[in-house]
Amino acid sequence: MKRVNIGILGYGTVGQGVVEVLKANAKEIERRCGYEISVKTVVKRDWSGIDTSALPFECITDAMQLVTDPEIAIVMELMGGEEPAKTLIETALKHDKHVITANKALIAKHGQALFKLARDRGLELSFEASVAGGVPVIKVLRESMSGNAIQSVAGIINGTGNFILTAMTEQGRAFADVLAEAQALGYAEADPAFDINGTDAAHKITILASLAFGIPLQFDRVYMEGIDTITPADIENAAELGFVIKHLGLAIRRENGVEIRVHPTLIPSDNMLASVKGVMNAVQVQGNAVGNSLYYGPGAGRLPTASAVVADLIDAVRELNLDSESRLAEFGFAKVLDTQALPVLSPKNFRSAYYLRIAVEDEVGVLAEMTKILAENAISIESIVQKTEAKVNNVVPLIVLTDEVNESRLDNALSAIEAMKAVREPVRRIRVEYFDY
Amino acid sequence: MKRVNIGILGYGTVGQGVVEVLKANAKEIERRCGYEISVKTVVKRDWSGIDTSALPFECITDAMQLVTDPEIAIVMELMGGEEPAKTLIETALKHDKHVITANKALIAKHGQALFKLARDRGLELSFEASVAGGVPVIKVLRESMSGNAIQSVAGIINGTGNFILTAMTEQGRAFADVLAEAQALGYAEADPAFDINGTDAAHKITILASLAFGIPLQFDRVYMEGIDTITPADIENAAELGFVIKHLGLAIRRENGVEIRVHPTLIPSDNMLASVKGVMNAVQVQGNAVGNSLYYGPGAGRLPTASAVVADLIDAVRELNLDSESRLAEFGFAKVLDTQALPVLSPKNFRSAYYLRIAVEDEVGVLAEMTKILAENAISIESIVQKTEAKVNNVVPLIVLTDEVNESRLDNALSAIEAMKAVREPVRRIRVEYFDY
Numbered sequence: 075m076k077r078v079n080i081g082i083l084g085y086g087t088v089g090q091g092v093v094e095v096l097k098a099n100a101k102e103i104e105r106r107c108g109y110e111i112s113v114k115t116v117v118k119r120d121w122s123g124i125d126t127s128a129l130p131f132e133c134i135t136d137a138m139q140l141v142t143d144p145e146i147a148i149v150m151e152l153m154g155g156e157e158p159a160k161t162l163i164e165t166a167l168k169h170d171k172h173v174i175t176a177n178k179a180l181i182a183k184h185g186q187a188l189f190k191l192a193r194d195r196g197l198e199l200s201f202e203a204s205v206a207g208g209v210p211v212i213k214v215l216r217e218s219m220s221g222n223a224i225q226s227v228a229g230i231i232n233g234t235g236n237f238i239l240t241a242m243t244e245q246g247r248a249f250a251d252v253l254a255e256a257q258a259l260g261y262a263e264a265d266p267a268f269d270i271n272g273t274d275a276a277h278k279i280t281i282l283a284s285l286a287f288g289i290p291l292q293f294d295r296v297y298m299e300g301i302d303t304i305t306p307a308d309i310e311n312a313a314e315l316g317f318v319i320k321h322l323g324l325a326i327r328r329e330n331g332v333e334i335r336v337h338p339t340l341i342p343s344d345n346m347l348a349s350v351k352g353v354m355n356a357v358q359v360q361g362n363a364v365g366n367s368l369y370y371g372p373g374a375g376r377l378p379t380a381s382a383v384v385a386d387l388i389d390a391v392r393e394l395n396l397d398s399e400s401r402l403a404e405f406g407f408a409k410v411l412d413t414q415a416l417p418v419l420s421p422k423n424f425r426s427a428y429y430l431r432i433a434v435e436d437e438v439g440v441l442a443e444m445t446k447i448l449a450e451n452a453i454s455i456e457s458i459v460q461k462t463e464a465k466v467n468n469v470v471p472l473i474v475l476t477d478e479v480n481e482s483r484l485d486n487a488l489s490a491i492e493a494m495k496a497v498r499e500p501v502r503r504i505r506v507e508y509f510d511y
Numbered sequence: 512m513k514r515v516n517i518g519i520l521g522y523g524t525v526g527q528g529v530v531e532v533l534k535a536n537a538k539e540i541e542r543r544c545g546y547e548i549s550v551k552t553v554v555k556r557d558w559s560g561i562d563t564s565a566l567p568f569e570c571i572t573d574a575m576q577l578v579t580d581p582e583i584a585i586v587m588e589l590m591g592g593e594e595p596a597k598t599l600i601e602t603a604l605k606h607d608k609h610v611i612t613a614n615k616a617l618i619a620k621h622g623q624a625l626f627k628l629a630r631d632r633g634l635e636l637s638f639e640a641s642v643a644g645g646v647p648v649i650k651v652l653r654e655s656m657s658g659n660a661i662q663s664v665a666g667i668i669n670g671t672g673n674f675i676l677t678a679m680t681e682q683g684r685a686f687a688d689v690l691a692e693a694q695a696l697g698y699a700e701a702d703p704a705f706d707i708n709g710t711d712a713a714h715k716i717t718i719l720a721s722l723a724f725g726i727p728l729q730f731d732r733v734y735m736e737g738i739d740t741i742t743p744a745d746i747e748n749a750a751e752l753g754f755v756i757k758h759l760g761l762a763i764r765r766e767n768g769v770e771i772r773v774h775p776t777l778i779p780s781d782n783m784l785a786s787v788k789g790v791m792n793a794v795q796v797q798g799n800a801v802g803n804s805l806y807y808g809p810g811a812g813r814l815p816t817a818s819a820v821v822a823d824l825i826d827a828v829r830e831l832n833l834d835s836e837s838r839l840a841e842f843g844f845a846k847v848l849d850t851q852a853l854p855v856l857s858p859k860n861f862r863s864a865y866y867l868r869i870a871v872e873d874e875v876g877v878l879a880e881m882t883k884i885l886a887e888n889a890i891s892i893e894s895i896v897q898k899t900e901a902k903v904n905n906v907v908p909l910i911v912l913t914d915e916v917n918e919s920r921l922d923n924a925l926s927a928i929e930a931m932k933a934v935r936e937p938v939r940r941i942r943v944e945y946f947d948y
Binding site for chain 2: 105344
């Protein structure tokens with residue numbers, strides 16, 4: 075049996091999971107890749123408290139030593155964060171090692187330069203674990219959907235957010251209450267900002283959009299809303315109309331460019347995404363040949379993430395003896411689709427249907443005035459429901475579903491509506507997606 | 512741009528879909544594989560009625576000419592059936608061409624010899640389209656799950672059967688009635704036997720089981736039940752207990768071997784598989800690292816099948832310039848898992864929970880006698896419901912849910928129960944799966 079040495083940067087949750095999977099499934103892995111995989115070296119900043127004598131690999135603290143070790147063929151970066159991870163990956167590539175990373179923020183923000191470096195040196199820089207943990211959506215987009223022009227990618231790609239929305243939906247609880255529970259359960263970080271405000275999902279949809287459309291990674295062009303403004307009343311109103319509210323990362327190909335956005339979304343309750351509960355993730359991919367497809371699994375966790383990392387490892391091992399070109403050619407370096415050909419659209423050019431909650435005084439003529447404003451802005455109305463049972467101080471919520479509308483038109487209409495004397499607070503707006511792109 | 516010539520055997524629904532996809536997505540495909548793909552030759556038995564002068568490839572009837580053409584590097588077999596497909600694939604491989612097929616029956620029954628031939632010659636024989644059309648489950652099992660020991664695969668892999676069960680469930684209609692509609696809509700063949708009796712799903716689960724567990728293809732060892740015995744009453748009883756009835760292909764790893772079976776199954780209604788409606792397909796894969804994952808999409812159709820075939824094509828093209836070993840090493844030729852190490856278990860060794868419908872005379876003591884028989888066979892009961900509202904002529908159905916039980920024990924118990932004077936007809940039995948393997 076041939077043998078390959080690997081090095082692992084980081085021995086936290088994921089690093090330990092990878093070591094565990096490589097050991098537990100060693101026979102299966104050898105069967106599949108034809109190599110014995112040997113973890114030669116692991117780097118951790120501080121090994122105190124760990125009995126390193128019991129570990130069958132070198133336990134060191136000097137990351138530079140690992141990424142320049144000539145006996146190591148493949149490096150796994152499982153430490154997270156931007157630096158020193160970025161410098162270490164660059165150094166490993168310059169020392170002709172394939173690199174595998176689970177670092178979504180790094181890929182979303184610095185992937186462009188890293189991929190170029192890897193490609194120019196004929197190396198792989200693999201990142202299956204960076205999006206949706208155990209869900210192999212990176213490979214699906216790069217390989218299984220390679221015969222398709224992708225129309226859209228829509229994903230529940232933040233487990234903490236989905237846990238919170240699921241509990242709010244099933245138990246009618248408020249956002250802050252469920253967030254506190256998620257933190258107690260260890261799902262949400264002490265600082266849950268990235269989960270709540272959409273940054274984490276934005277990192278991931280940046281990567282998926284780049285793969286789907288062959289465009290450069292453009293994290294700073296992603297439109298982002300979080301879940302902290304969603305109320306149990308919105309969830310209930312949506313349910314009455316046949317929708318579930320999910321926090322989605324969306325990338326949609328339009329004629330003139332690509333919409334990339336992250337926000338709470340009403341989706342039809344019979345869509346498969348509506349059945350994705352708790353911390354699970356799922357990504358729906360629509361292609362012009364395959365039609366609609368969906369990939370579901372755990373979005374995080376020690377072993378699911380390790381599963382993705384080890385799949386990348388086996389792919390890299392299979393290429394070790396090949397004089398192959400890097401497979402990174404399709405990742406944002408395409409000639410046919412550059413930033414000019416398929417620009418990321420600005421939010422005012424987005425198109426979406428909308429759920430609107432408008433608090434109005436219960437007076438004759440208000441509805442007529444409001445519908446007149448919508449009509450003047452060429453906004454079609456799918457339904458209007460007056461929630462009379464929620465009337466307080468003569469103010470009653472109107473729930474409006476619009477047809478698909480250009481967002482700048484909606485902005486205009488809502489400015490006019492909010493200027494009405496009978497409208498008592500800013501209009502609450504949540505996008506609705508039917509996925510019929 | 513480099514260029515590769517391919518040949519297509521068969522110009523029916525799928526063959527035409529492939530030609531259409533290659534044309535419509537030519538730019539995307541070139542971007543992803545770095546080659547211009549040129550369809551040189553297409554074989555059809557009879558071209559009459561088709562304006563071949565408008566087609567940009569050679570239209571011939573001699574399949575042997577295509578599979579021996581030195582200018583063709585990759586052959587697609589899209590004709591179906593066992594012969595001449597088998598001989599043509601063998602000939603193509605012997606002429607050093609990579610082969611792509613969508614032919615599930617051929618792979619399930621003759622794949623072993625064909626894969627050996629391809630592997631020995633360093634060629635690929637790819638078959639993504641053979642199972643679940645647009646759902647890339649073959650690649651998922653071979654590559655994305657390569658770091659896992661697979662515990663189970665459970666799939667809705669016959670679209671016609673799922674269409675029928677969905678309509679029976681949602682509309683309360685009888686099997687024969689919905690089958691007639693499916694035939695009128697073109698979902699079911701004029702002879703729907705393979706869809707109805709489970710043969711089609713058995714072909715597919717044979718392939719998935721082999722990939723999941725590294726065992727040889729063993730179609731003749733698959734246990735098979737169809738959907739024609741399912742009644743609206745069973746579906747309704749199941750729903751009341753929180754289950755949906757789906758026709759599943761199942762492959763489960765046990766300590767002493769593998770269960771491979773195809774049958775109607777009660778599954779918990781909150782499982783993602785329960786949300787798979789109509790002709791859609793989905794495959795759930797459980798691995799010891801990833802946990803639970805699911806892959807969903809169209810199971811058949813011109814373009815979804817073409818999507819899978821073209822993905823295989825692009826993979827094959829990427830390998831054209833590589834002196835790579837065939838990736839077929841993992842397909843049932845493994846040394847670590849041979850037929851002795853992981854045999855296919857016979858049905859009497861299956862383990863499953865059960866739904867039982869027992870028609871009994873409504874008399875004192877019947878229930879006591881029945882539960883005594885179950886207890887004597889060490890069968891635990893999850894619940895018993897007497898359907899009093901369905902009583903006819905003093906005969907009332909009892910709906911029993913058992914815990915997991917060895918099937919030979921259940922056979923013994925049901926023989927004893929059916930011998931009871933108060934039991935008026937054979938016991939109806941349907942397996943229940945909770946997927947907690």
